[in-house]
Amino acid sequence: MAADRPGEFELIKTYFAPLAKDPGSLGLTDDAAVLTPRAGFDLVLTKDVLAADIHFFADDAPEAIAAKALRVNLSDLAAKGAVPRGYLLGLALPSDWTANWLDRFCKGLAADQAAYDVQLLGGDTIRSGNGLQVSITAIGEVPAGRAVRRSGARPGDKLFLTGTIGDAAAGLKARLDPGFGTKCGLTKSEESHILNRYLLPKPRAKLAGPISEFANAAMDVSDGLVADCGHMAKASGVAVAIDLNKLPLSDALKRLRKVAPDEFTRCLNGGDDYEVLASIPANRAAAFQQASEVVGCPVTKIGSVGEGPGSVDLTEAGAPVEINPNLGFRHF
């Protein structure tokens, strides 16, 4: 609608054009971006929409909101083995947006563009009828035919995971309940760690190369480890076996496991980890692990893939563990 456009042109010039240095963005002066694909590469496209008070808190730092909106998309690209090429930003601003807020939001984007070597290509800014919404479409490239899917896990594969798991879900609990850290005996530094892990996912962009080179299947873990292992198992038509004692845990989650085991299992099955789960042929597992070290994104072996009907089998010290959908896990 025309009425909000003059404002939009000013916004573009002041805030967004400085983020758009890729020639294909045409400096955001046109209706569309132009992307010349590199010969021998496929493009990977992903889109996530984040809304205030659903995916982030409206009073989060604007830099953090911007970073999260971009990073959840970069996480998808990395898990497909794709290197970011650019992104389009759809921004629905609430009526009470301020210049200072938008300036900080764009500073958050600028910092992440530098950190992840990605450029703004285009987008749209509108007045939101209500709260802030951020919709990002990210585009990555991967050697032709090498985009890695969820569905390629094969019996005999070994399962690997980046980073540590459960932190973000614990961070959300701490954010919602200021007494959570004390109740669970977390140190200040541990509480700060989980809060930050919820606020700012770390997309494993560096792992794109090794994923594309070695993985039969991969995906980012955003719905909870067990749920996402289930997605991979079903898509691949295999059984996934996870050893709980091998899961990579931060100090905060190790403490949670001791002090508040129910909270721990809930966190393990919570969302927002944005770590990469990869299924690697057994005879290439060592090479994958080495390549991950080389790019600075170490991985942990957490289980293996077998024949089966799309199931997830959990064990702890050799004993089977049952999943309680209400609690995450439940021990026999």
Add this chain to the structure above:
Amino acid sequence: MAADRPGEFELIKTYFAPLAKDPGSLGLTDDAAVLTPRAGFDLVLTKDVLAADIHFFADDAPEAIAAKALRVNLSDLAAKGAVPRGYLLGLALPSDWTANWLDRFCKGLAADQAAYDVQLLGGDTIRSGNGLQVSITAIGEVPAGRAVRRSGARPGDKLFLTGTIGDAAAGLKARLDPGFGTKCGLTKSEESHILNRYLLPKPRAKLAGPISEFANAAMDVSDGLVADCGHMAKASGVAVAIDLNKLPLSDALKRLRKVAPDEFTRCLNGGDDYEVLASIPANRAAAFQQASEVVGCPVTKIGSVGEGPGSVDLTEAGAPVEINPNLGFRHF
């Protein structure tokens, strides 16, 4: 956030997967889509976000909301000379969405996918904190180096326009004021025509080929004809001259011009036309016009391009016409 995901998987399977027949969509079973670019083609990317009660009315038919959200993006592609390849859909559903509403929304997408030969590649569905928002990223392809920009208009070019102009702005007026048609002496059929033109833009997808082949510059007219001619003139560093008597007008707008000239000028300067404005070298103008007829998307010559400082000069029967920003145009 994990909480809304189980519902999302059901939504994907029931409503969206049937829209995703392109192999690159991976049946919407993965985190991302994979697109293998065609050798010799560039990709054109565009993104528009539409919000309830800003860009459409919340009680519009769901089919029409879906169609409008897709079509405003297809209009951008056509104006760049690009043929649609696929799109990603970001859908923020209000809490009171119903299965019937979503079913009709997807039927609207399905009908347009067939009409414009485009497929759903991926996307994201979230619960909106408030009203409905639809964010679409569309991807088109154009022969390498032939994406047409706003900035290429050259002195000597002839200016062409598809369809008719001002209808959608008049339709919005009629939608907001049920007495508008009677006040302006419109017939029922004329009123219905303008209402429909506001509700359902017609992207000039068929013109992509001739635009890419012949145009020095092109853009879709969505902010009002004078404003968008100004954008092209500024981007190209030229002066654009428009002859008001040559503008293509529907019967409804012709009547408005006689009965309510102030409303007419406001509508000419209103938005939402989604017609294509193209600047064509004079020696290729006849061939362009012929090619437009051949593809079934005739164009009208409305003016020409000269040397100048990014200005728009309007004439009517040879006499200059001044623009009143509050009214659209104002005669001397």
